Amino acid sequence: MRRTLAATSLLAAAAACTPALAQLSDIDPNHKHAWGENIGWTNWRDANGAAQGVRLLPALNAPQFLAGFAWSENCGWINMGDGTPANGTAYANTTGADHGVNILGNNLLSGLAWGENIGWINFNTAPTLMAFGQEARWDPAAGRFRGYAWGENVGWINLDHAQHFIAVPLCEPDLTTGAIPGQPGFGVPNGILNNEDFFFYLTIFAQGNPAADLTTGAIPGQPGYGVPNGVINNEDFFYYLSLFAAGC
Ligand SMILES: [Ca+2]
Numbered sequence: 386m387r388r389t390l391a392a393t394s395l396l397a398a399a400a401a402c403t404p405a406l407a408q409l410s411d412i413d414p415n416h417k418h419a420w421g422e423n424i425g426w427t428n429w430r431d432a433n434g435a436a437q438g439v440r441l442l443p444a445l446n447a448p449q450f451l452a453g454f455a456w457s458e459n460c461g462w463i464n465m466g467d468g469t470p471a472n473g474t475a476y477a478n479t480t481g482a483d484h485g486v487n488i489l490g491n492n493l494l495s496g497l498a499w500g501e502n503i504g505w506i507n508f509n510t511a512p513t514l515m516a517f518g519q520e521a522r523w524d525p526a527a528g529r530f531r532g533y534a535w536g537e538n539v540g541w542i543n544l545d546h547a548q549h550f551i552a553v554p555l556c557e558p559d560l561t562t563g564a565i566p567g568q569p570g571f572g573v574p575n576g577i578l579n580n581e582d583f584f585f586y587l588t589i590f591a592q593g594n595p596a597a598d599l600t601t602g603a604i605p606g607q608p609g610y611g612v613p614n615g616v617i618n619n620e621d622f623f624y625y626l627s628l629f630a631a632g633c
């Protein structure tokens with residue numbers, strides 16, 4: 386009986402974590418800082434305990450736009466976009482209501498982020514920096530950003546440093562450090578793929594946690610593979626299983 390009660394408490398604790406888990410930043414905890422020449426460090430992951438950190442949407446393996454906030458220690462919040470471009474695929478950046486950073490089909494970045502105290506930050510630096518190979522861009526093979534963005538009031542923001550850059554974990558099925566809700570490292574990728582990750586996925590899948598929605602279908606190469614569809618079903622489970630089995 387006591388064991389049953391403990392299990393119930395664990396489930397309740399896990400359920401309490403659900404909303405934050407659903408929106409955790411995609412940014413690698415070990416590669417979350419970029420340097421601005423006039424604003425110092427920006428942290429792209431840890432807004433509101435990572436629940437409002439930067440995300441790459443709609444899917445890490447096929448990102449089209451950013452969402453969430455970076456934090457500048459000297460200049461406050463920087464809004465990368467609200468995650469809902471009006472046309473569904475790219476922020477138009479023609480009004481403040483539909484602004485944000487896009488990842489184009491050729492992996493160039495474009496669009497505008499808004500710094501509450503520093504105004505617009507332009508990621509469309511290809512016109513000026515392409516000649517120098519320093520245009521702001523997404524490098525899918527390395528899972529990181531490269532090049533420079535330009536703040537109208539604060540100058541260059543360096544996405545290109547060899548050690549200090551913004552990346553996503555390359556190991557997609559690495560979801561957590563430990564599988565016990567409420568423990569430090571729950572839901573925080575640690576660069577190691579093991580049973581903790583599998584049981585973590587099993588837990589959020591059983592909960593119906595929106596974070597368990599990983600794909601539309603489970604057949605590689607088919608449309609919708611790796612693109613969440615708002616439905617959590619066996620396709621998501623088998624998709625995760627195949628990622629996990631493939632290893633990192
Ligand atoms: Ca792990």
Ligand SMILES: [Ca+2]
Nearest residue numbers: 598600614616
């Ligand atoms: Ca799904």
